[in-house]
Amino acid sequence: MATIDPAVVDGARVRYEAACAAGLNLDMTRGKPSPEQLARSHGLLRAVDREDDPAADGTDCRNYGGDPRGLPEMRAIFAEILEVDPELVFVGGNASLQWMHDLVVQAMLVGVPGGDPWGGPRRSTPVKFLCPCPGYDRHFSVLERFGIEMLLIAMGDDGPDVEEVARLAGEDPNVKGMFCVPRYSNPTGVTYSDDVVEAIAAMKTAAPDFRVIWDDAYALHAFEGEPDPLANLYDRCAAHGHEDRALLVTSFSKVTFGGAGLAAVAASPRNGDWIRSFRSIQTIGPNKLNQLAHARFFDGSLSAVRDHMKGHADLIRPKFETVLRVLDDRLGGLDVASWSRPRGGYFVSLDTESGCARAVVEMAGNAGVKLTPAGATFPYGLDPQDRNIRIAPTLPALAEIETATGLLADCIVLVSAGA
Template identity: 45%
Template sequence: MKLTEANTDRLLALKDEVTASYGELKARDLSLNLTRGKPSAEQLDVAESLLALPGEGDHILADGTDVRNYGGGDGISEIRELWAEVLGIPAELVVAGDASSLNIMFDLISWSHTFGNNDSERPWAAEAAEGTVKWICPVPGYDRHFAITETFGYEMVTVPMNEDGPDVDAIRELVKDPQVKGMWVVPVFSNPTGYTVTREVAEALAALETAAPDFRVIWDNAYAVHTLTDEFPEILDIVGIAAAAGNPNRFWAMSSTSKITLAGAGVAFFNSSAENLDWYRKYATIRGIGPNKVNQLAHARYFGNAEGVRAVMRKHSGILGPKFRAVTEILERRGLGDLGVAEWTHPEGGYFISVDVIDGTAKRVVELAKEAGIALTGAGSAYPLKDDPNNRNLRLAPSLPPQEEVEVAMDGVATCMLLAAIEAAEAADAAEAVK
């Protein structure tokens, strides 16, 4: 958003009122946090019964496997079949691992970098030594994704994340470069916009002609069932779509129960082609002796079936939905849209709301909020290297605090956005007067 789009006369007329409101805000000595998309204590309580599962004496699977022992690198069939039902994909193309899918994503890139993947002519590290490995990053996007490719020193090339998914036309041009080895995508309720990739865009990504034979799309379905309404989105079988397009190895698809049951103590899932999974096993069986099968059995017992997963997510929706509605209602009530000060997404799922403020003011909003005792995720965090070229994007995460704290914090954030916009308008007027 540009200052020219704002109603500067109305903004400047509000200066005394907004300045006074900000003074009152600072005087309240708040300590509120909207930084990360963590589940609240109330959400974690939903899975409290998981702590007693699978229970004493319940450790032998139908096939005779004792989950207390080593082995079973693919994870237990009970949880793989259950999750395959949730996602509508073949269970034989699913591997179940530990905790978070970020672990698997890091492994996949690390092993491709060190050894090359099953379609590589040589390790990515060898290519990086002779030039630059490039990675496509839809923005605004997920900061932990960008941190992985940043760690390996890859050049991160941005494309817009539109309402129907990443900009395919831009991607089509970029993948003509053999140095472009992959891209990040959060396909459902993306972080932080809440946008969902359409079938049309998914099919276009699957059919792309890429110069690099080992090009990979990390399809991180972290929020596949995280609805904020009573409706669940369509979940695309992206691996099947890619196979039909003649590119069966293109996608590394991820998901997990991290924000469904107990954060950090969930089950992660990797869905890909049979060839990709064989390549993964080649190194995974050396890295470790097998996942936590006791925890996987506990999850299988807790959910029961795919409908059990959806029943749990309806409970989460009942907790999260009012918080997200409070954020957008406060921004609307404070007139930020009418004044041209901010625009924001209206997600129907996921954990975040993406807000664009007037160009050049996002960092100032975060600074003002911090001074008032409200912690926000750093401006630019949804961009590679935390570099938002317009200094306009903010990611709001209302999940963790109680409802009343979300409302207090957001009213304060709205005041900070208004004050930053007023300061920008005054600076622009002063610059114009000098001319």
């Protein structure tokens, strides 16, 4: 238990009690775009409104048909984002999470190219995945649903502990893959260094069908200036003769509409044939109208997307600055918590002292401030040290963020002091 100046604890208690009496109802649980961000994409809804309005290749987007990989104009934009050849890109659906889920399901049932099914009655030992932690809870939900054992990998300032990754992947053929959020990671905000990317690409894996699901969800999401550069996993894997290792995904959920953006996946030609084999059974074709609307809205150019993202950054940056200012003011110098200072993405990751996070989240909830459940950033919802809290400030208004973060800080003081 931390020793904190009693005046600081008293101040926190007075404010906490006042907050309880005020009946707050604030939500900082999920990284959603704000209404102001969504409004900036409304032009999408009017971008395709003529009866005779085919895509550049003549495809009538209202009908079945066209390239099952999606419209060439959007595949080109996603290819530029993921830094791969457009031939390797599939655009479909609105949720990258659905692609990730599907990649895992297909691997379990059918197997990835070069391997047997990861699941099924013939397999006596469960498949395992490497999970950099703290990480994205929905990745863990996918793995948990299919009984894939999750092995915790510590996150550092430049990405996951790659020595541990290489050791586990190198010695156990049941370790079949790894989820990564390589840029402005959820929740730590870390961008993987070139050395980390290189190590993931180069390592020898005991499983010949090892896959890295490279979730570049925040590829465009800098708060200021250009996004952090990121080494090209696909190229690095190919350079080491492992081009099938990389499965790249991203989406426009936090570019245009959270519920109606576009998602894309890119992979080697062999993986691409595999993806095409199940996609062509799942759907006769993706929603091309939404792809056309996006292509028109952004004039078919990534630089228009980047400009659009600068507008988002102007809305988001003050929210993160508010969180950091309040945390600095209330907790700076108290030695009861540490927090990330992200340059992009959607989250601040905060660590309390061991054994405090659950109590803090519960206490904040009792005062009407909902936070992501403690433990959510770890597999099975279990943070071994009960320390990590994910703060998601994009959705609420500035004043709400100020109040909610202040209350969170007060709860940390009170729980840390055992008050």
